[in-house]
Amino acid sequence: MATPVFEARNVTKVYRTGDVEVHALRGIDATLYEGELTVMLGPSGSGKSTFLNIIGGLDTATSGQVRFRDWDLTDASSRELTRFRRDHVGFVFQFYNLIPSLTARENVSLVTEISPRPMKPADALDMVDLGDRMDHFPAQLSGGEQQRVAIARAIAKQPEVLLCDEPTGALDSETGVTVLKALEHINAELDTSTAIITHNVGIQQMAHRVFSFLDGRIAETHVNDRRVAAESLHW
């Protein structure tokens, strides 16, 4: 049996805006395992992003417990969460979130400069096949290239977990596959536990494990007996 990385027990999240309460998570129990590629599926508003933000230390749960290895994230302070993100987590977002005033290499070295055991920025960019575009500014790169820079940036610190929120959401199918291949490669090569949020059902085939979210709950957990390579995916 693989070692758990994240364990979530009865996690809820309630957002309050004025008198209105929005229950984003209604009691999530989930475990993510080391080295696994997990896909979280579900329609908009089903709670998958909220869950990802909570395990990634971007947000805190209203109740329940979240553990990262032996570390209880439930009541961590803002400073501890910053430390957690800095040392252990890599993020990839739908809209890349690159720093426009830094080149691809600089965007990556931004992270390597503050990491305890980083890889070389050039190596990280090589892994996503961008070795020849390193000195370009984000505005000079295509969407797929920008997303791959974002992935390189996320993995350059050799994080234990890589959390991706709709990494292909803003990309066409062909470019999306390139990005997924990069994620697959990293998961296999570096053994980085990876979680990918998507509402694209096709992507679940490349996962070890699939969580289907519905109305703030995990409606179904599914383990793939046979995974499909990213390059064979299309949508």
Added chain:
Amino acid sequence: MGALDRKVLRDFGRLWAQALAIALVMACGVASLVTFIGAARNLDETRAAYYERYRFGDIFASLKRAPANVAGKITAIDGVAAVEARVRDLVILDITGMREPASGMAISLPDFREPSVNRPFLRDGRLPHPGNPDEVAVTEAFAKAHGFSPGARFQAVLNGTKRTLTISGVVLSPEFIYALGPGDIMPDDKRFGILFFSQRALAGLLDLEGAFNDVSVRLLKGANEQAVLDALDRILEVYGGAGAIPRKDQQSHAFLDSELEQLRSIAGIIPPIFLAVSAFLINMILSRLIALEREQIGLFKAVGYSSTAVAAHYIKLVVAISALGIAGGFALGTWLGNGMFRLYGDFFHFPFLIFRTHADVYLIAAAVSLLAGVAGGLNAVWKTVRLAPAVAMRPPSPTVYRKLAPERLGLLKPFSRLTVMGLRHLMRHPVRSGLTALGTSFAVGLLVISMFFADITNALTAWLYDQHQRQSATLIFSEEQGPGALQAVRRLPGVLDAEPMRSVSALLRHAHHERRMSLTAATPDAQLVRVVDDAGRPVFISKTGLTLTERAAAILEARRGDLIDVQLLQGKRRSARLPVAEIVPSYFGYAVFMHADALDRLAGEGPRIGGANLMVDAHQVDALYAAIKQTPQIGSLTLQDASRAKFDETLEQNIVIATTVYVMLAVIVAFGVVYNAARIQLSERARELASLRVLGFTEREVYSVLLAELGAIVMIAQPLGWLIGLGLCWLVVNGFDSDLFRMPFVIEADTFAIASLVTLAAVAVSCIIIWQRILNLDLIRVLKTRE
């Protein structure tokens, strides 16, 4: 209210902090306009009304002695409306409780009628009774300084006799709105007062029965002033006339004129700074707002709003901000203007103050500020509003960054990626960054100018009292004396040293310029009063030529080597044509120096002295004062130390007020500019900064990105601000330049340092507020939105 107008209100509500910062800057501009122009107008109108009601003279002349019937001849001059022939003299006063002697100007008032020129305003009591030679009415400031009211007594030495005078009344006079004692450079109401006697009494006391030695003239409307001056000079020539002067050269009037001039020049310097800065700030926040609402603008146009309608929508926001600024400026300006005018009321002596609210000043201030605001806004609006709806609804093309020149040379290697980010962003918007630096530098400049006043004062006092006039006291004789008088002065108790002084009134002509000036005798080996250059080094005094101060040279448009026609206006009234031997700096008035021997030769009366400059033993001043109070030949005494103390005190008060106001203004500018710049940066870069936070950078590290950019701007602003400060000081020095007073252009290094430190403090405050915003950065929301 339409939907778009409701949006204006909501935008305003959302941007309230920035809107308020801008409105504050604008309010300062409006307030300074209203204050300075309003105060100048009120002062001008009060003075005009006072002059009119109390028949202030148009022409003034003093003479040795003329029989009373000469007044009739003066009345007959074409253009003369009224003539008042009077008796006047400087007298020494001995006031109980005051160690040092005070000086008074004794002036006669006609018996049994009101004067037809220069009527006093009776504040308290009554005018002196013609039958009582020991009754006087004194000026209000003098009475107040001593706590005198009608019935109070003091002693005066009149024509060699010490008399006890009783105050019959307290008055004000249009001639002495600003009353300066002999030799003083600041009014000192304790040591100098005006005493009004009845004509008969004073003429008796001064042995001038049936005669006069001073005349004031009022002109008919449209009279030829110069012709009357010339005619008056011709009539008075045989009676020892010292040359008639027009109103513009009358001391009290000239001082008020120079004050008004200063107010007007400040009104031309300060408000434009604020209005320019507020226009820039409006441009900055509106540009950002419009960038954020680009797609909305596309939508407005897509649904059929015209470009003008959309532009008008944003301009309404500008109008709302301006309205807030203008309203605040009105309130602040009215309050400050009131306060300032009241200060003037204390400093100058008016019987009444006419405080009017000048609607046109307010209107102009409002219009100018609104225009500045709209000008700042239009430029921001128009760029986007012009776009086709389809283009506007698409996000703008991403900003293209470049590596900086110093980076290519490897100069930025030691800096972290975060700093490089800040610097590249800065250089990506060079115009905005430049304007932000410029705005901040105005704050530095304003601070430089505020402390510049203190620097000037220090430089002036040092120059005046340590280099130019080093005597501890100056005695002026009632009449010029032979050189033997100096020996008598030296024998007075406590006198360590005495040097002769003489000053002769003369008419100087060069080319088509003509001006009455005083020729002051200078001795090359003088140790007390020396003719010195800017640096305080004694200047060589030519035995044959004139040494002009820069101001005198400017008035006569004379340069070194030019020949000046000099006609003495007293004694034998001899003339000569003399070369300009040297031109020296001077900050007070327009003196002309002449070698003492040469002046004696020119006057042709043998060696004469008009008084003496003294070095006094501080331990024996009481004995000296007592002796002076008993010496009939002494017309007045100027105490340099007291004069210096008064000068320091008056200026210090003014400087403290001015500095406080300027520091407040500068802090508002610095805060307004930096706070807005930081908010805009924060808005533009929220996504970047949130990304950094997500990547694991701490709040402090993320903050450093903003600080790198702000820091660079603020650093650039410092030297720029010093330059602007220099420029503003230069404008002020020029604006304040008058015949009475010229400022030296001296700025201490400290001034620059303190200006920068205060600016940095204001910057620090805005940075602290921004820090709060960094702490509250909503990471998830920012990352979920498309740029």
